[in-house]
Amino acid sequence: xxxxxxxxxxxxxxxxxxxxxxxNRTVGQIFALIVLNDEPLSAQEIADAxxxxxxxxxxxxxxxxxxxxxxxxxxxxxxxxxxxxxGSIWVLANRVFEERRKREIDPTLTLLRDLILDSPSxxxxxxxxxxxxxxxxxxxxxxxxSQELQNLGPEKLDTxxxxxxxxxxxxxxxxxxxxxKSQEK
Amino acid sequence: xxxxxxxxxxxxxxxxxxxxxxxNRTVGQIFALIVLNDEPLSAQEIADAxxxxxxxxxxxxxxxxxxxxxxxxxxxxxxxxxxxxxGSIWVLANRVFEERRKREIDPTLTLLRDLILDSPSxxxxxxxxxxxxxxxxxxxxxxxxSQELQNLGPEKLDTxxxxxxxxxxxxxxxxxxxxxKSQEK
DNA sequence: ATAAACTTTCAGTAATTTCTGAAAGTTCAG
DNA sequence: CTGAACTTTCAGAAATTACTGAAAGTTTAT
Numbered sequence: 001x002x003x004x005x006x007x008x009x010x011x012x013x014x015x016x017x018x019x020x021x022x023x024n025r026t027v028g029q030i031f032a033l034i035v036l037n038d039e040p041l042s043a044q045e046i047a048d049a050x051x052x053x054x055x056x057x058x059x060x061x062x063x064x065x066x067x068x069x070x071x072x073x074x075x076x077x078x079x080x081x082x083x084x085x086x087g088s089i090w091v092l093a094n095r096v097f098e099e100r101r102k103r104e105i106d107p108t109l110t111l112l113r114d115l116i117l118d119s120p121s122x123x124x125x126x127x128x129x130x131x132x133x134x135x136x137x138x139x140x141x142x143x144x145x146s147q148e149l150q151n152l153g154p155e156k157l158d159t160x161x162x163x164x165x166x167x168x169x170x171x172x173x174x175x176x177x178x179x180x181k182s183q184e185k
Numbered sequence: 186x187x188x189x190x191x192x193x194x195x196x197x198x199x200x201x202x203x204x205x206x207x208x209n210r211t212v213g214q215i216f217a218l219i220v221l222n223d224e225p226l227s228a229q230e231i232a233d234a235x236x237x238x239x240x241x242x243x244x245x246x247x248x249x250x251x252x253x254x255x256x257x258x259x260x261x262x263x264x265x266x267x268x269x270x271x272g273s274i275w276v277l278a279n280r281v282f283e284e285r286r287k288r289e290i291d292p293t294l295t296l297l298r299d300l301i302l303d304s305p306s307x308x309x310x311x312x313x314x315x316x317x318x319x320x321x322x323x324x325x326x327x328x329x330x331s332q333e334l335q336n337l338g339p340e341k342l343d344t345x346x347x348x349x350x351x352x353x354x355x356x357x358x359x360x361x362x363x364x365x366k367s368q369e370k
Numbered sequence: 371a372t373a374a375a376c377t378t379t380c381a382g383t384a385a386t387t388t389c390t391g392a393a394a395g396t397t398c399a400g
Numbered sequence: 401c402t403g404a405a406c407t408t409t410c411a412g413a414a415a416t417t418a419c420t421g422a423a424a425g426t427t428t429a430t
Contacts, residue, residue: 006300006310010317013296020207020289024418036313043377053420058378079375079428089319093327104205111198115191125191128221132195134274138339141346142278148352149330154323159356161326167333170355171344209388228407238390243408264398264405371430378425387416395408400401 001045007036011050022100023063026052030060031069035092040073040082068095090154097146105139112136186230192221196235207285208248211237215245216254220277225258225267253280275339282331290324297321 003011011032018028029050034041041049047057061083064070069092073082085092112132120126149157163170188196196217203213214235219226226234232242246268249255254277258267270277297317305311334342348355 004307004310004313006303006313009296010300010313013293017289017293022205026418036316038312055378055380055421056419059419062378081377089316089323093323104202108198108202111194115195118191122189125189127223128189128191128195131221131274138274138278141339141342144346145334145342148346152353154326156353156356157326157330160352161329161333167345168337168341171341211389240391240408240410241389244389247408266407374427374429376425376427379423381420381422383418383420385416385418387414389414390410390412392411393409395406397404397406399404 001037001041001049003033003049007033010036021096022103023067026050026056027060027063030057031064034064034070034083035085035089040075040084042080042082044080046083067099094150097150101143101146105143109136109139109143112139186222186226186234188218188234192218195221206281207288208252211235211241212245212248215242216249219249219255219268220270220274225260225269227265227267229265231268252284279335282335286328286331290328294321294324294328297324 011029014032015025015029018025018031021028023031030046033046033049043054043057043061046061047054050057052060061070065072069086070083071086073084075082086095112135116129116133116136118129120129152160160167196214199217200210200214203210203216206213208216215231218231218234228239228242228246231246232239235242237245246255250257254271255268256271258269260267271280297320301314301318301321303314305314337345345352
């Protein structure tokens with residue numbers, strides 16, 4: 001399956017970026033290849049296209065499945081498995097976000113919660129705990145918010161985005177319209 | 186400078202998470218150490234506390250400064266440099282976000298813009314371009330949004346968060362109240 | 371049950387990233 | 401200007417991570 005120059009460029013780039021996005025080069029390349037191809041691809045085709053070993057391909061596919069961004073696709077009459085994206089771009093992006101949250105934020109949140117529970121054994125510890133508390137709250141806000149955005153779906157996110165700096169205004173608006181519902185923490 | 190168990194635990198954790206957050210273990214540890222200590226720390230103190238070489242410490246500090254999350258602090262009468270966090274937790278978190286955006290999203294956005302500009306040389310290429318376009322738009326939305334949140338500041342983010350699923354409702358509300366300002370794309 | 375067609379696993383190797391420590395560089399007091 | 405106190409740099413060593421390819425495993429047709 002010879003790749004068009006366009007696809008090649010994109011695939012190589014996603015490979016380079018891969019490690020920054022939480023997976024390694026080959027996984028990034030495999031992912032891009034699958035997403036940009038309309039036809040389902042077999043593992044062998046992928047290995048050939050990227051010039052990587054069959055074994056490595058297998059591991060990469062496994063990883064992408066654990067991220068839930070690709071899924072198997074069975075072609076009637078064919079013996080081998082084929083792979084396709086697990087959904088729309090929006091869905092894929094969400095899955096990546098979600099998975100990264102699990103790996104990058106959740107463990108920290110858990111630890112911080114624990115550390116904050118212990119009663120401080122000194123003045124110094126108390127200061128530290130306060131700071132940890134602040135970090136905890138911030139991470140929790142961010143987490144809750146990214147969840148929220150995911151639930152909104154792409155169209156509403158778009159509306160919200162077009163609102164731009166208007167978000168602040170909307171907030172004020174909301175205070176006028178739905179009073180008494182804030183500050184219950 | 187012996188670390189309390191509380192600080193030790195937190196520092197070690199931030200070290201382990203470091204690589205997931207875009208920097209390496211020692212950089213993560215140094216960062217946590219500086220943030221959790223009220224007193225400014227010297228490079229030597231940091232190296233001792235973490236049992237790492239002085240050279241490595243120097244590199245770590247340099248990196249953290251490039252992220253703009255720590256800054257130098259001069260103690261009158263002292264010859265050496267001390268280091269302190271570059272701002273509040275909120276500011277630090279923003280800087281990390283910002284920096285990651287630069288490394289993880291901006292390069293891709295640039296590439297995608299370029300790839301989309303070329304006129305498609307085949308039906309197949311056109312399909313690919315459309316998909317790249319979709320990815321581009323999504324990344325741009327996310328970028329714009331995270332900018333927006335950063336500008337809001339922590340208090341408003343908090344309000345917004347408490348709104349939770351209410352955001353969707355507010356959006357609808359807004360459509361009724363301020364019509365004609367949407368769908369201009 | 372056998373064999374062909376395919377996939378996964380994993381030990382060893384290759385590539386990459388991080389760390390050390392010695393040497394070179396800087397700054398400042400005397 | 402000199403040297404003490406400090407910092408940075410960078411070549412090589414150590415640690416970590418990714419990749420290969422052969423062997424073991426699985427599935428299905430006959």
